[in-house]
Amino acid sequence: MKERNKLKIITAENYMHLSELVAQIIIKKVHEKPNAVIGLATGSTPIGMYQQLIKDYLKNGTSYEHIKTVNLDEYVGLSENHPQSYRYYMDYQLFKHINIKNENIFIPNGKNSLEACESYEKNIQHIGGVDLQILGIGHNGHIGFNEPNTPFSSRTHIVELADSTRQANARFFEGIEEVPKHAITMGIETILQSKQIILLASGISKSDAVNRLFSKEINENFPASALHHHSDVTVVVDKEAANYSPLSYE
Numbered sequence: 001m002k003e004r005n006k007l008k009i010i011t012a013e014n015y016m017h018l019s020e021l022v023a024q025i026i027i028k029k030v031h032e033k034p035n036a037v038i039g040l041a042t043g044s045t046p047i048g049m050y051q052q053l054i055k056d057y058l059k060n061g062t063s064y065e066h067i068k069t070v071n072l073d074e075y076v077g078l079s080e081n082h083p084q085s086y087r088y089y090m091d092y093q094l095f096k097h098i099n100i101k102n103e104n105i106f107i108p109n110g111k112n113s114l115e116a117c118e119s120y121e122k123n124i125q126h127i128g129g130v131d132l133q134i135l136g137i138g139h140n141g142h143i144g145f146n147e148p149n150t151p152f153s154s155r156t157h158i159v160e161l162a163d164s165t166r167q168a169n170a171r172f173f174e175g176i177e178e179v180p181k182h183a184i185t186m187g188i189e190t191i192l193q194s195k196q197i198i199l200l201a202s203g204i205s206k207s208d209a210v211n212r213l214f215s216k217e218i219n220e221n222f223p224a225s226a227l228h229h230h231s232d233v234t235v236v237v238d239k240e241a242a243n244y245s246p247l248s249y250e
């Protein structure tokens with residue numbers, strides 16, 4: 001059994017504060033290591049953080065010229081130009097607003113092939129591994145698209161999305177039937193190899209997942225609990241998501 005490490009927690013006043021705090025952690029990393037590899041996430045939660053990064057870029061000129069980014073996941077079967085593809089999301093939410101180079105952006109290509117998974121995994125090693133990985137958390141505890149019962153030893157792989165995940169993401173599509181059934185995602189072991197991890201959770205709907213993350217449970221049934229095996233994880237929550245008892249986590 002691997003060692004259990006203590007997760008750090010920061011409770012922000014609200015979503016805006018959470019977004020500012022996490023953006024500051026990224027900006028600090030970019031200044032300390034101008035060629036850092038930053039792991040990025042999609043979904044609703046990081047949008048405010050991306051807005052803060054853009055604001056800082058415009059105001060302070062923080063340069064992303066030598067920064068590389070790797071994204072956690074992508075839907076299978078959506079082209080880069082599909083408005084719900086994560087490539088499109090990243091371009092729209094962040095990349096087209098800062099001076100990152102296109103050749104330094106890595107997002108799984110959405111092809112359902114073992115080769116795509118293996119080459120994504122190899123590339124992460126090739127560029128030196130992830131210095132700072134940003135994560136969201138699903139209501140079911142997924143990280144990336146690693147749904148419950150994904151082995152903690154998993155590497156980049158193709159997943160069948162849980163119904164609950166497709167339902168949660170249907171709000172971005174015309175209807176649930178439009179939501180792809182498969183995705184390509186970094187595995188849990190891939191994520192755990194990042195040097196530093198920041199997990200964001202906002203809103204009351206995430207409080208059960210946050211509570212479960214801080215319980216004693218470490219179980220593949222709850223993918224985020226794998227983070228207890230990493231030595232540098234900070235969970236940044238707003239007050240609504242932090243509806244947990246700190247005493248339950250000793």
Ligand code: PGA
Pocket residue numbers: 042043044045046136137138139142143144
């Ligand atoms: P959300 O998604 O930020 O849209 O809540 C997070 C996740 O499912 O990982």
